[in-house]
Amino acid sequence: MINRLLSFLDASPVNFLAVKNIADSLEAAGFRRLDARQPLGEVKAGDCLFATKNASSVYAFRIGRQPLSEAGFHMICAHSDSPTFRIKPNAEMLTEGGLVKLNTEVYGGPIMSTWFDRPLTLAGRVIVRGDDVMHPITMLMHVRRPLLQISNLAIHFNRQVNDGVKLSRQKDVLPLLGQVTSQLEEGNLLMNIIVEELNKQSPVKREDILDFDLYLADASPACTFGAHNEFISSGRLDDLSMCYAGLEALLAADTTDTTQVLAIFDNEETGSQTKQGAASPFLAYLLQRIALAQSHTEEAYYQAVERAFMISADNAHSWHPNYAEKYDPTNHPMLGGGPVIKFNAAQKYASDAASAAIFASLCEKAGVPCQRFVNHSDVAGGSTLGNILASSIPLQGVDMGNAILAMHSIRETGSVQDHLYTVKVFTEFYKQ
Secondary structure (H helix, E strand, C coil), X not given: CHHHHHHHHHCCXXXXXXXXXXXXXXXXXXXXXXXXXXXXXXXXXXXXXXXXXXXXXXXXXXXXXXXXXXXXXXXXXXXXXXCEEEEEEEEEEECHHHEEEEEEXXXXXXXXXXHECXXXXXXXXXXXXXXXXXXXXXXXXXXXXXXXXXXXXXXXXXXXXXXCCCCCCCCCCCCEEEECCCHHHCCCHHHHHHHHHHCCCCCCCHHHEEEEEEEEEECCCCEEECCCCCEEEECCHHHHHHHHHHHHHHXXXXXXXXXXXXXXXXXXXXXXXXXXXXXXXXXXXXXXXXXXXXXXXXXXXXXXXXXXXXXXECCEECCCCCCHHHECCCCCCCXXXXXXXXXXXXXXXXXXXXXXXHHHHHXXXXXXXXXXXXXXXXXXXXXXXXXXXXXXXXXXXXXXXXXXXXXXXXXXXXXXXXXXXXXXXXXXXXXX
């Protein structure tokens, strides 16, 4: 199972590829792709369906034996995006000696210093001219070799570097792409790479490339480490490890009375306020259509929501042995200690005593330990999917995740055992 997770992480350097890989797994398991532009049609017990939005979010359903209005739905949600750097338009910046760097824009909240002096690559989507102006073609791209690097300034020019450096998002984190060798390459280095990569899939002319959403990604593969290989080291554990745990549980589940839902949203790292984010009504529309197809009444959806339960799966902060003072004195989860229920008095998480009790009972039934996280009261915490989704679909739910170190670093650290625990409790949840 861990090798499958590592392979998924390596194949999913950006949101678009993560969703493609999830969609491919769903189709291979017999799930039918929906076109949201078309009528839903008949829906019956045991049907396995999924839809995507923007090619960066995906929503999968296994229809229960009982109508949504009578049994509700059990949903696991997570997010496909992670902090990174987006390549700006007109990105090439030619400098002395023919060196070319790329102009970038920060996406989300990365620990920027961790991106320095590492082999990086490019991944994302490229938009190509189609048969008509309203229907361009989307092609995914992943350069599977080290291609770029953001280099540090030598300590000889900055003797205070180990005392902490304030980094400029516009100046200091621009990656080196290459060195032009002829006038023909000036201003064309990046586009040449894009054309070369796309032509590995199908013939593409440079003049047919209209635009792109391309991002930096770590070129080093995910791995396990530790005296017993007990830890996972990878980029994007937050939150692709939760996406994959939800996928594994859904594929392992059978049809029950209750409809099972897996919702992988995009843009959580930038606030979720997009058509493919947790604040979008797209998921609610899909659920309404399913409920209406089953019961032929608009009331069915609202009844389903009142009977539903949501697990918002987004990773939590593990106790760090070098920074014990940063953590709450009585609620600091450990690596390998099991899934973490997250609480916040300011309602940044969906968890309350009732929903936490349900999740803890699921853990107990699955034979899995359970932990709790609350921020140190002097340290501001982040928010996540649960409360954002619940503001548009008033679901009972819990915010949880696996404990990790170095959240938002280019490489985060998690626990092998925690991933196994979470797949077990997610599978138990879908059985209910």
